[in-house]
Amino acid sequence: MAQAILDSAGISVPGGTLQEAYDELGTSYTIPPFCISDPKNLIEGEGSDDTSKQGAEVVDGKEVTIKLRLASGKDVKVQAHENETIKR
Secondary structure (H helix, E strand, C coil): CCHHHHHHHHCECCCCCCCCCCCCCCCCEEHHHHHHHCCCCCCCCCCCCCCCCCHCCCCCCCCCEEEEEECCCEEEEEEEEECCCCCC
């Protein structure tokens, strides 16, 4: 499937990896390794996948309004505390 996508877009990868790719006109595209590999610096443990305690936690700090722009172009405002984590 990946090769079909590359072929249809006219992309060639002479080295066999996506780190260096060329389009039909010969333009080189260098993709950094962190874009095409799994992250190696994730922290395991505290809150890694445990969402059951999210509602019970008390977060200190000033309340702020964050404006999020969705892929649809719509903006949504969300209330959060300045010391709150992104995951929460």
